[in-house]
Amino acid sequence: MTLLLNDEQRLLRDSARDFLATRSPVAALRALRDRGDERGYDPQLWHEIAELGWPAAVLPEAYGGLGVGYKGLGAVFEQIGRTLAATPLLPTVVLGGGLLAEAGSTALRDFWLPKIAAGEALFALALEEAPRHDPTQVTLRAWSEAGHWRLDGDKQFVLDGHIADRMIVVARSSGTAGQQAGLSLFLVDPATPGVQIERTSLVDSRNAARVRFSQVQLDGGALIGAPDQAFAVLDAVLDRARACIAAELLGVITEAFERTVAYLKERVQFDVRIGSFQALQHRAARLHVEIELLRSSVAAALEAMDAAGNEAAELVSVAKARASDLSEKALNEAVQMHGGVGVTDALEIGFFLKRARVLQQTFGDGSYHRDRYARLRGF
Amino acid sequence: MSGSDTFRAEVRQWLEANCPPSMRMPVKTDQDMVWGGSRITFHSADQRLWFERMRDRGWLVPGWPKAYGGGGLEPRELRILEKEMRALGCRQPQYNLGIWMLGPVLLEFGTEPQKLEHLVPMARGEVRWCQGFSEPSAGSDLASLRTAAVRDGEDFVITGQKIWTSHGDKADWMYALVRTDPQAKKQQGISFILLDMKTPGIIVRPLGLISGKSEFCEVFFDAVRVPARHVIGGVNQGWRVAKKLLEHERAAMSTLSSGAAPSFDMLTIAKSYLDAAGPVWRDRVAAALMDQQAFSLTMRRLQELMLAREDASGVSSIMKLVQTEQESAKHELLQQLMGQRALSLDSEGFTPEELAVCRFWLYTKSYTIAGGSSEIQLNIIARHVLGLPT
Ligand SMILES: Cc1cc2nc3c(=O)[nH]c(=O)nc-3n(C[C@H](O)[C@H](O)[C@H](O)COP(=O)(O)OP(=O)(O)OC[C@H]3O[C@@H](n4cnc5c(N)ncnc54)[C@H](O)[C@@H]3O)c2cc1C
Numbered sequence: 078m079t080l081l082l083n084d085e086q087r088l089l090r091d092s093a094r095d096f097l098a099t100r101s102p103v104a105a106l107r108a109l110r111d112r113g114d115e116r117g118y119d120p121q122l123w124h125e126i127a128e129l130g131w132p133a134a135v136l137p138e139a140y141g142g143l144g145v146g147y148k149g150l151g152a153v154f155e156q157i158g159r160t161l162a163a164t165p166l167l168p169t170v171v172l173g174g175g176l177l178a179e180a181g182s183t184a185l186r187d188f189w190l191p192k193i194a195a196g197e198a199l200f201a202l203a204l205e206e207a208p209r210h211d212p213t214q215v216t217l218r219a220w221s222e223a224g225h226w227r228l229d230g231d232k233q234f235v236l237d238g239h240i241a242d243r244m245i246v247v248a249r250s251s252g253t254a255g256q257q258a259g260l261s262l263f264l265v266d267p268a269t270p271g272v273q274i275e276r277t278s279l280v281d282s283r284n285a286a287r288v289r290f291s292q293v294q295l296d297g298g299a300l301i302g303a304p305d306q307a308f309a310v311l312d313a314v315l316d317r318a319r320a321c322i323a324a325e326l327l328g329v330i331t332e333a334f335e336r337t338v339a340y341l342k343e344r345v346q347f348d349v350r351i352g353s354f355q356a357l358q359h360r361a362a363r364l365h366v367e368i369e370l371l372r373s374s375v376a377a378a379l380e381a382m383d384a385a386g387n388e389a390a391e392l393v394s395v396a397k398a399r400a401s402d403l404s405e406k407a408l409n410e411a412v413q414m415h416g417g418v419g420v421t422d423a424l425e426i427g428f429f430l431k432r433a434r435v436l437q438q439t440f441g442d443g444s445y446h447r448d449r450y451a452r453l454r455g456f
Numbered sequence: 457m458s459g460s461d462t463f464r465a466e467v468r469q470w471l472e473a474n475c476p477p478s479m480r481m482p483v484k485t486d487q488d489m490v491w492g493g494s495r496i497t498f499h500s501a502d503q504r505l506w507f508e509r510m511r512d513r514g515w516l517v518p519g520w521p522k523a524y525g526g527g528g529l530e531p532r533e534l535r536i537l538e539k540e541m542r543a544l545g546c547r548q549p550q551y552n553l554g555i556w557m558l559g560p561v562l563l564e565f566g567t568e569p570q571k572l573e574h575l576v577p578m579a580r581g582e583v584r585w586c587q588g589f590s591e592p593s594a595g596s597d598l599a600s601l602r603t604a605a606v607r608d609g610e611d612f613v614i615t616g617q618k619i620w621t622s623h624g625d626k627a628d629w630m631y632a633l634v635r636t637d638p639q640a641k642k643q644q645g646i647s648f649i650l651l652d653m654k655t656p657g658i659i660v661r662p663l664g665l666i667s668g669k670s671e672f673c674e675v676f677f678d679a680v681r682v683p684a685r686h687v688i689g690g691v692n693q694g695w696r697v698a699k700k701l702l703e704h705e706r707a708a709m710s711t712l713s714s715g716a717a718p719s720f721d722m723l724t725i726a727k728s729y730l731d732a733a734g735p736v737w738r739d740r741v742a743a744a745l746m747d748q749q750a751f752s753l754t755m756r757r758l759q760e761l762m763l764a765r766e767d768a769s770g771v772s773s774i775m776k777l778v779q780t781e782q783e784s785a786k787h788e789l790l791q792q793l794m795g796q797r798a799l800s801l802d803s804e805g806f807t808p809e810e811l812a813v814c815r816f817w818l819y820t821k822s823y824t825i826a827g828g829s830s831e832i833q834l835n836i837i838a839r840h841v842l843g844l845p846t
Contacts, residue, residue, distance in 0.1 A: 079760050080753070080756060080757045080760055081757070081760050081761065081764060081766070338842050338843075338844070341844060342843070342844065342845060349845075350845045352844040352845050353844065353845040353846055355835070355838075357844075358834070358835070358838035358839075358842075358844050359831070359834045359835075359838065361838060361842055361844065362833075362834040362835075362837035362838045362841075362842065363834065365770070365774070365837055365841060365842060366774045366777060366778060366837070369754060369770060369771050369774050370747075370750040370751065370753075370754055370774075370778065371750070372754075372757070373750060373753035373754040373756070373757045374749070374750045374753055376753075376757065377753045391749075392749075394746075395746045395749050395750060398743075398746060399746065399750060444739065447739050447742035447743055447746070448738075448739070448742070450742050450745070450746060451738050451739075451741070451742040454723065454742075454745065455727075456723070456726070456727055456730055456738065456741070
């Protein structure tokens, strides 16, 4: 057990860095945005990513998995954060693939996991209903009726919801909002009558859909796992996503920080480079300190996803809380230290600021995770 | 079983058999710490037993060579011993600035006779050392120190003043920085010298601290004669010895919370006061615990980087700063969380824990000043790690 990468993971990280630097620099995201791309991602890029094997990284080996673990996949997410590549990796592989691998029947796994590994099927998780993340605050109703399941209710912030081939919907089959018990997972074809998808584009130029389910009728086989018992598996899979997002945020933060430090060394005012001002030096040094602490926390969370020890959830909350909070501070500082040019669309720092803010809210911000951590530690 | 496993098993067995149960309790008060030296004081029979057993194995300084009284352990074995001691909760058998800071630089810069003269008694816990670096006008800017040492035959004659000398009144010996060439550039005229505190001409005066304890002193030198053979690393070469020593000091201050200094388990204490304090405080306690966890994970990562011989400078540069700020913030948090209960240093009507939290809240204020203030640590990171211009 180590917080460092092994040779194989290191190789994966380096190849991801080189690939993304040439195939998907920040300019690629800008181009997607400027042309108002309907899909919000580049299918050709996704195809090449699939050939590199990233979607298979953490799948069981029987389905073509690479066996590099979440530490390996996390290293990829960190590189994604550095270039802000727009890919369906998180919803499809970590959430969709993760839930199917953990809770799906053999038939579902055999059918979908090879497609996910090959990059041929896209998934989305329909979970959120409230302004702030909380997987217990689900009210979308599910009930069974004459051998069918029915869903009724609204979802929002469904990442990649408008491009997914299948959605996994978190529904309340019993109990009331706020309870962990009573949640169930359903596999839904977006083409099913009564499903209405509306693409919303977020500030970071990627997409999250609003999805309305009106008396949607599903066949009996749509249920994934046991009814009413979905919370544990959902939260465990969300933890993997949170760890990967923390890794992506680490990449966003480090890249923006390095660009800022470079600017401090180059920009001249009052006849000196602005990086010689101690007021700026200390703020930059503080960010370096926080980044090092975050790097350890993220590594430990990813390691815990591979080892599945009983501290895993705590470690994920530490990493996601710190990543969320630091991303806010570090990106605000990055903009401020660039001065006027920092608030222009021409400079790429703004893209990092926006991605950071979306990831901060995704699956729990600092205060959500401190609350969860306190509960896990018994207070 | 590999060699390491055998060693681990042996160590564990020996510690189980030899570390008295009362020496496995967390350090809570000053009475729980045994400071080595000629006037060593034990507050319990177990303290003496633990000290003597460890001393007789050379384990007061397990990593030093056997020739100088150490345990002769390889780095890997040393880590195993430290880990096993942590696992059992064993206390440090002895506290001494000598072993943390002076010993390692003597090993690096000392001549053979110097090493034999000073390391051997240090390894037996017989000499208490203090650090004579700071002066009234040389704090953060240490190299501007003025205490003069003038050569006179076989001796140097020292005149001047040191300040903030921790335990100066209790120490047997001092390692000091003195100016041996007033003409040279600041850093180049400094020598690193060892001196016996009983030498005529030394006056030590304790200074009171805000926490009520008197722990550091002013030290005055009036024509104090010190044999020239006590200069370490060469005359006028003291600055590089000092810089090395300060690195060891920073490293030592990075481990304050792992039993090196009295400390409180934040969560245990916080739990009894949280109900009355409300959700904002729960959030703050959670944040502070996360800070601690991130720090110990970083300590682990640092060790792994060093073991793998990877560049660890960016990580090691933050440890003193983070550890001291966190320890200070933690006591700040506890003191405020306890509200009116932690507002007394010594009165009846408060629990020992409440009094201790109040005292340590004040005491930990010094952590971010001593050993290179937080601002100085930030300067080092900005210049040497980030490469920002001066
Ligand atoms: C509890 C305790 C124990 C100590 N024990 C010892 C000991 O045993 N032996 C020993 O020799 N010394 C000891 N010291 C002294 C310690 O090393 C000094 O206090 C420390 O180096 C700071 O020096 P100063 O107190 O003169 O503060 P100053 O250097 O005067 O600093 C005052 C303020 O200015 C800031 N500052 C100074 N320079 C800069 C700069 N370049 N950039 C930004 N900010 C700056 C400082 O951070 C601080 O906030 C001890 C101190 C304490 C508190």
